[in-house]
Amino acid sequence: MAKHQILIVDDSRMMRNVIKEHLAGFDCDTMEAIDGEMGLGLARKAHFDLIITDVEMPGKDGIEMCRDLKADPSTRGIPILIISSFDSEADIHRGFEAGASAYLSKKDVFDQLYSSVEAILSKSVFNSSKQILAVDDSFLIRHLVETELSKSGYRILTANNGQDALEKMETIHPDLILSDIDMPVMNGFEFCEAVKGHDRFKSIPFIVMSTNSDRGHMQRMLRRGAQAYLVKPFNMDQLTILVDKMLSDHFIMLLKDRENLDSERRMMLSAITSLVNALEARDSYTKGHSTAVAGIAAAMAELSGASKEEVRTVLIGGHLHDIGKIGISDAVLLKPDRLTEQEFAYIKQHPDIGANILSPIDSLGDIVPMVRCHHERMDGKGYPAGLKGSKIPLWARITAVADTFHALTSNRPYRTGMKVENALQIIEDVRGTQLCPDCVDLFLQWIGQDNSKKIEEWDETGSFQGQMLLSDSLPV
Known part of the structure; x- marks a missing residue:
C-alpha cells in the first residue's frame, strides 16, 4: 500500500x-x-x-x-x-x-x-471507496448534493431520472442511492421498485429526497424498500450525517453476513468432509479419488485464468463430486464385477443425489452444478439431464476431464488401471464427443508442464505430489 x-x-x-x-x-x-x-x-x-x-x-x-x-x-x-x-x-x-x-x-x-x-x-x-448515485431532475439539487458529499470524500454519480439512473447502473454498482420522487420518464416510486426488484441492486441503501412531506408518500416509499425519507429543503449536514450512518451500518451488516456465511460454510464443509470420509471408507477405489480429481480440476481452473475464489470453488466441488454415492447401496457400489444395465441405471442417480444433499446449503450454490453435471457429455449422451455442449457448466466440464483421467488410470474392482500414456490417448479420442475440447486442452497443458515427472509420480502412487486438500479451500 x-x-x-x-x-x-x-x-x-x-x-x-x-x-x-x-x-x-x-x-x-x-x-x-x-x-x-x-x-x-x-x-x-x-x-x-x-x-x-x-x-x-x-x-x-x-x-x-x-x-x-x-x-x-x-x-x-x-x-x-x-x-x-x-x-x-x-x-x-x-x-x-x-x-x-x-x-x-x-x-x-x-x-x-x-x-x-x-x-x-x-x-x-x-x-473514497463508496460510490453514491444522486437521482434528481433538478440540476441545482444534483450539483448541491455532489458538492457537499464530495467534501467528505465520496464519489458521486448523478442521473436526472429513474430511467437514466438504471442505464448507468448497468455498468456502475452504487453503494447508496439518493432519489427524488417527482421526476419525468421514470419517477422515484417506479425507480425504487425497479431497484428493489433486482437481485443485484436490492440490498443497496435507498434514501428518498422529496419536497412532498405527505405521510402517504413516505409510507409508499418505505413499503417499496426505501430506508430513509428526507423532506426538501433539508440541511446538507443532515444529509451527510445520514449517508455516513447508512453506509457505516450497511458495511457492518455486510461484514456480519460474510462472517455468518464463512462460519456456515466451515461447519457445512466439516460435516460434508465427514460424509466424504465415510464414503471413502466403504470403497477402496473411492479413497483418494476425490482428492486427486479435486487437485487436477483446480489446477486446470487456475490455468484457465479463474480467480482464487473460483479455483477454490472448483477444488471444493472436486472433493464433493461423488458425494451422491453415499446413497448407493454397497451391493452395487462395491460389486467386483461389471454392472448390469439395471445396476448402472441405479448408480447413475448419484449426481442427482449429491446435488440434492448440497442444494439446501446456500453457500455451496456454485458447487451444486458441478456435482450434478460432471457425468454430462458434449454430445448430449451423458446423464442425468442429457445436457449438450456449452449448456454443461464449465466447472463440471473441467471436473469431467479430471474424473475421466483418474478413473482410467486407477484400479477398479473389475480391472487394473491403465498406463498414463494410454489414458491420454483415450482422452484425446473422446474430445468433442464425451469431453469438452477446451477443457482437454487445459488438462494437456497442465500435465505437459512437466510430463515425465507427473507420469512417474502417478504410476507409482496413483496421485500427484502436492495435491491441494479440502482444508486448503476453507475461507479465511
Missing part, C-alpha cells in the same frame, strides 16, 4: 516538529507549509490524504484555507484536522462549519493526535 501523504500547516516550526514526531508510527510522508496561502498552493499541486492545520497564522489563516479547499473540486475531498489553542465551543463550531473533519486542542496533541489521525484516515479510505 502506498504511503499516506500528509500536509502540516502551522507557522510554528516547533509545532510542526511535534506533529511530525507523533506521526512517526504511520507509514506516511509529510510536507510542511507556514501559512494558509502556502498550504492551499501545495494542496492544489500535489495529492494529500490529510491536511493538519493551525487556525491562527499570518496572512491566510486555517479557517480561510479550509473554506477555500472545500470550495475547490480538486481539493474538497481532502480531510482536514484542525489543531488549535482556540478551542472554545464557538471556535470548534467555526472549524466544522468551514469543512474540517475533526478539531483537536493543542493541549490534547500528545494524547489524541495519533488516534485522531488514524480514525480520519480510516474513514477517508472508506468514504
Whole structure:
C-alpha cells in the first residue's frame, strides 16, 4: 500500500516538529507549509490524504484555507484536522462549519493526535471507496448534493431520472442511492421498485429526497424498500450525517453476513468432509479419488485464468463430486464385477443425489452444478439431464476431464488401471464427443508442464505430489 501523504500547516516550526514526531508510527510522508496561502498552493499541486492545520497564522489563516479547499473540486475531498489553542465551543463550531473533519486542542496533541489521525484516515479510505448515485431532475439539487458529499470524500454519480439512473447502473454498482420522487420518464416510486426488484441492486441503501412531506408518500416509499425519507429543503449536514450512518451500518451488516456465511460454510464443509470420509471408507477405489480429481480440476481452473475464489470453488466441488454415492447401496457400489444395465441405471442417480444433499446449503450454490453435471457429455449422451455442449457448466466440464483421467488410470474392482500414456490417448479420442475440447486442452497443458515427472509420480502412487486438500479451500 502506498504511503499516506500528509500536509502540516502551522507557522510554528516547533509545532510542526511535534506533529511530525507523533506521526512517526504511520507509514506516511509529510510536507510542511507556514501559512494558509502556502498550504492551499501545495494542496492544489500535489495529492494529500490529510491536511493538519493551525487556525491562527499570518496572512491566510486555517479557517480561510479550509473554506477555500472545500470550495475547490480538486481539493474538497481532502480531510482536514484542525489543531488549535482556540478551542472554545464557538471556535470548534467555526472549524466544522468551514469543512474540517475533526478539531483537536493543542493541549490534547500528545494524547489524541495519533488516534485522531488514524480514525480520519480510516474513514477517508472508506468514504473514497463508496460510490453514491444522486437521482434528481433538478440540476441545482444534483450539483448541491455532489458538492457537499464530495467534501467528505465520496464519489458521486448523478442521473436526472429513474430511467437514466438504471442505464448507468448497468455498468456502475452504487453503494447508496439518493432519489427524488417527482421526476419525468421514470419517477422515484417506479425507480425504487425497479431497484428493489433486482437481485443485484436490492440490498443497496435507498434514501428518498422529496419536497412532498405527505405521510402517504413516505409510507409508499418505505413499503417499496426505501430506508430513509428526507423532506426538501433539508440541511446538507443532515444529509451527510445520514449517508455516513447508512453506509457505516450497511458495511457492518455486510461484514456480519460474510462472517455468518464463512462460519456456515466451515461447519457445512466439516460435516460434508465427514460424509466424504465415510464414503471413502466403504470403497477402496473411492479413497483418494476425490482428492486427486479435486487437485487436477483446480489446477486446470487456475490455468484457465479463474480467480482464487473460483479455483477454490472448483477444488471444493472436486472433493464433493461423488458425494451422491453415499446413497448407493454397497451391493452395487462395491460389486467386483461389471454392472448390469439395471445396476448402472441405479448408480447413475448419484449426481442427482449429491446435488440434492448440497442444494439446501446456500453457500455451496456454485458447487451444486458441478456435482450434478460432471457425468454430462458434449454430445448430449451423458446423464442425468442429457445436457449438450456449452449448456454443461464449465466447472463440471473441467471436473469431467479430471474424473475421466483418474478413473482410467486407477484400479477398479473389475480391472487394473491403465498406463498414463494410454489414458491420454483415450482422452484425446473422446474430445468433442464425451469431453469438452477446451477443457482437454487445459488438462494437456497442465500435465505437459512437466510430463515425465507427473507420469512417474502417478504410476507409482496413483496421485500427484502436492495435491491441494479440502482444508486448503476453507475461507479465511
